[in-house]
Amino acid sequence: MNSLISAFDYLRELNFAALLVKIVLSVIFGGIIGLERGQKHRAAGSRTYMIVCLGATLTMILSQFEAHMLTEVWADRLPFVVTTDVSRFGAQVINGIGFLGAGTIIVTGRQEVKGLTTAAGLWASACMGLAVGAGFYECAIAGFILIMVTVSLFDKFSTMIAYKSRNMDLYIEFGSIENLGEIITKIKDMNIQIFDVDIRREKQPNGNFVSAVISTRLPKGKAHSDIMSAISKFDFVTLVDEI
Numbered sequence: 415m416n417s418l419i420s421a422f423d424y425l426r427e428l429n430f431a432a433l434l435v436k437i438v439l440s441v442i443f444g445g446i447i448g449l450e451r452g453q454k455h456r457a458a459g460s461r462t463y464m465i466v467c468l469g470a471t472l473t474m475i476l477s478q479f480e481a482h483m484l485t486e487v488w489a490d491r492l493p494f495v496v497t498t499d500v501s502r503f504g505a506q507v508i509n510g511i512g513f514l515g516a517g518t519i520i521v522t523g524r525q526e527v528k529g530l531t532t533a534a535g536l537w538a539s540a541c542m543g544l545a546v547g548a549g550f551y552e553c554a555i556a557g558f559i560l561i562m563v564t565v566s567l568f569d570k571f572s573t574m575i576a577y578k579s580r581n582m583d584l585y586i587e588f589g590s591i592e593n594l595g596e597i598i599t600k601i602k603d604m605n606i607q608i609f610d611v612d613i614r615r616e617k618q619p620n621g622n623f624v625s626a627v628i629s630t631r632l633p634k635g636k637a638h639s640d641i642m643s644a645i646s647k648f649d650f651v652t653l654v655d656e657i
Contacts, residue, residue: 428482433475440464440471440546443558444539447565465516466536467543470507472580474547477503504544511540527588533563582638583630584646587653591615593626598628600644607631623652 425432441464448463470638480503515533537560545554586597594613601608609629638656646654 422551424551425551430479436471436475436549437468438552439551440467440543443467443542443554443627447535447539447561449557451529463536463539466511467539467546470504470511470540471547473503473507476546478548482486504548506546508537511537527529528593531565535561575636580632580634582630582632582641583657584630584641584645585625585655585657586628586651587623587625588648589623589650589652593648593650594624594626596648597626597645600648601628601630602640604636604641604644605633606641627657636655649657 444463444465444467445460445466448460460531470624479641517534518529518532518536538557542557542561545551545557588594588597591613594611598611607630609631610627612627612630615623616627630641632638642654642656645651
């Protein structure tokens with residue numbers, strides 16, 4: 415194990431080979447993670463992740479370069495002693511990535527929050543870039559693998575868990591507010607408990623309609639598709655979806 419770690423020692427130094435490996439590694443890791451997000455048509459794709467990871471890596475390299483120049487190359491030329499903290503640039507990356515992540519988070523008309531995973535992925539990609547820039551390759555590789563597992567495999571797992579959950583949020587579009595009573599009655603007839611109803615009147619060029627987000631709790635053995643199928647049978651219902 416120690417021999418494997420020591421194999422990276424040369425690439426942890428401030429030399430051209432280390433610089434090249436760090437830049438290439440950050441672009442590859444960031445690009446692969448962003449490619450997975452891009453395939454799902456998320457706000458940030460491969461290019462965004464590549465730039466974020468590369469920028470974080472360059473920031474950490476710049477911190478190391480500054481520390482090296484001030485403490486070794488320029489030390490005897492300066493009339494005073496200069497101390498520098500190589501982590502201060504990295505800290506600004508962690509703070510600054512917040513505005514980029516916040517721009518990917520939106521609340522849809524269905525009262526559904528989207529973009530949290532993308533924002534978290536950008537933040538984690540920046541942290542991974544800092545690890546690459548610092549030459550902590552073991553951490554960067556482990557982080558890359560775990561981020562990929564989280565955004566790809568766990569997405570399917572969480573979807574399966576949500577589908578089997580007894581709690582269910584329904585988004586329904588229908589003709590008029592008078593139809594809501596029939597929908598609620600139908601839901602209650604299926605022994606489904608209603609926690610909350612959020613109603614909105616929507617205006618569209620092709621006509622107005624009413625939308626509602628209904629939070630429910632299903633009885634044991636009742637499938638999510640059963641309630642969606644029952645509600646979709648109403649003539650006045652134009653859309654039923656689970657959020």
